[in-house]
Amino acid sequence: MAELVTIPARSGKAARVSAGQRIKVINSSGTQVVDAWAFNALDLTEWMSMEASRAAFMKLAATVGDTFVTNQRRPIMTLVEDTSGCAHDTLMAPCDRWRYGLLGVEGYHDNCRDNLHAALANLGVVIRATPPSLNLFMNIPWTADGRLAWGEPAASPGSYVVFRAEMDLVVALSACPQDILPINGRSGRTTDAHFIVQ
Numbered sequence: 302m303a304e305l306v307t308i309p310a311r312s313g314k315a316a317r318v319s320a321g322q323r324i325k326v327i328n329s330s331g332t333q334v335v336d337a338w339a340f341n342a343l344d345l346t347e348w349m350s351m352e353a354s355r356a357a358f359m360k361l362a363a364t365v366g367d368t369f370v371t372n373q374r375r376p377i378m379t380l381v382e383d384t385s386g387c388a389h390d391t392l393m394a395p396c397d398r399w400r401y402g403l404l405g406v407e408g409y410h411d412n413c414r415d416n417l418h419a420a421l422a423n424l425g426v427v428i429r430a431t432p433p434s435l436n437l438f439m440n441i442p443w444t445a446d447g448r449l450a451w452g453e454p455a456a457s458p459g460s461y462v463v464f465r466a467e468m469d470l471v472v473a474l475s476a477c478p479q480d481i482l483p484i485n486g487r488s489g490r491t492t493d494a495h496f497i498v499q
């Protein structure tokens with residue numbers, strides 16, 4: 302029986318996923334961005350690459366049927382279902398302590414970079430780098446002249462995405478703690494999200 306796993310608000314979770322399994326990530330509140338990473342379980346220096354994936358599917362954001370590839374250009378995850386209606390952002394770096402410093406935060410602020418490494422550590426996994434994230438449910442609209450904006454969430458509660466693993470993976474997910482920019486809503490409320498490996 303597949304287990305529903307909670308990604309607690311402002312924190313991260315990681316899981317091992319076998320080739321052929323599906324990872325369903327649920328935007329339980331409808332307003333929560335979830336940063337996602339995937340690594341080759343047999344070689345953690347091979348990871349899901351946003352820049353190589355855009356070159357593979359030739360879009361700024363994947364749609365159902367598109368396959369993300371690694372920094373070795375090999376298929377790693379395919380988007381097989383999406384009820385969110387979102388163009389999941391591939392452009393923005395995951396938030397980190399320096400980002401919050403630039404936003405005027407003094408002292409520590411939870412962030413996706415630290416959530417990634419903490420979640421991996423709970424699986425006994427250490428990586429030295431922080432790859433670009435796939436920012437699920439994150440609304441970054443673009444204009445014809447290439448300008449970007451921090452959009453508000455556009456998904457509905459309980460909407461989800463499903464990926465098929467194309468190799469044995471370590472997957473990490475972070476419920477983004479961004480409460481200054483409006484990507485999780487103007488209220489600054491950050492919430493739990495959920496996932497299932499099946």
Ligand SMILES: [Zn+2]
Binds near residue numbers: 336395412476477
């Ligand atoms: Zn974040």
